[in-house]
Amino acid sequence: MYGALLKTSGPEVEELSEISNFTMEDINNKKIRYSATFETGGHPVTDSFRFSVSDMDHNRLDNQKFTITITPVKNPPPVIAFADLITVDEGGRTPLSFHHFFAAAAEDSFQEDAFIKLSALPQYGCIENMGTGDRFGPGTTSDLEASFPIQDVLENYIYYFQSVHESIEPTHDIFSFYVSDGNSRSEVHSINITIEVKILEVGKVGPLTTISHH
Numbered sequence: 464m465y466g467a468l469l470k471t472s473g474p475e476v477e478e479l480s481e482i483s484n485f486t487m488e489d490i491n492n493k494k495i496r497y498s499a500t501f502e503t504g505g506h507p508v509t510d511s512f513r514f515s516v517s518d519m520d521h522n523r524l525d526n527q528k529f530t531i532t533i534t535p536v537k538n539p540p541p542v543i544a545f546a547d548l549i550t551v552d553e554g555g556r557t558p559l560s561f562h563h564f565f566a567a568a569a570e571d572s573f574q575e576d577a578f579i580k581l582s583a584l585p586q587y588g589c590i591e592n593m594g595t596g597d598r599f600g601p602g603t604t605s606d607l608e609a610s611f612p613i614q615d616v617l618e619n620y621i622y623y624f625q626s627v628h629e630s631i632e633p634t635h636d637i638f639s640f641y642v643s644d645g646n647s648r649s650e651v652h653s654i655n656i657t658i659e660v661k662i663l664e665v666g667k668v669g670p671l672t673t674i675s676h677h
Contacts, residue, residue: 465501465510465533470494499533507534550657551588551625553632559590559621561613563654564640576644580610582651583639587627587658590638594620601627613642625658632660 468479471494479485489495501508511530517523551557564579581590581599589600592611599609615621627633636656642649 465508466497466499469496469498497531507532548657549654550659551623552659553628553661554625556622556624558619559623561616564616577613578610578643579613579640580643581638581640585636585638587633587636588623588625591622591624592620593622623656633658634660
């Protein structure tokens with residue numbers, strides 16, 4: 464109903480009809496296989512066929528049933544070709560929107576329970592989840608492979624906070640992530656962040672106090 468029995472012979476593949484014969488030798492040599500041709504729609508379905516077995520001594524076993532469960536293919540979640548430049552002021556905070564992670568057309572292709580998992584944390588800042596208060600990055604105690612739901616990105620809870628800038632002036636940061644739906648995962652991708660360093664104007668100094676000794 465949902466597929467077909469196939470018999471291979473060298474490069475040739477024959478689709479077996481309703482009344483066909485093959486031997487145990489064919490089975491042992493992996494020449495008989497079942498190919499599902501039906502789209503399951505994301506849910507397992509069951510197929511079956513009936514067969515009879517006989518031997519050279521005319522022993523016969525009729526009306527046997529072979530049952531096959533067809534499960535949907537677990538395709539990796541779709542990712543991602545982002546091109547937007549992310550810029551943050553030194554010591555500042557910037558939102559990480561859906562289009563920073565994914566192509567705009569991908570929004571409807573994720574399952575509701577899909578997560579973004581951080582495989583490499585930023586070095587000069589933190590990833591903040593304003594919805595939960597979680598922070599992932601330098602000076603935090605979070606696990607290396609921290610995560611948050613894609614739904615939190617859609618609700619604009621996710622930010623990058625440029626937290627490491629005392630005595631150093633980093634000009635860029637980077638973190639890596641992949642997407643998982645619990646069954647499969649995407650490839651790892653990275654997001655680059657440009658840090659705008661504050662430049663103090665020459666000549667602007669604090670108040671000058673002069674002390675005279677008489």
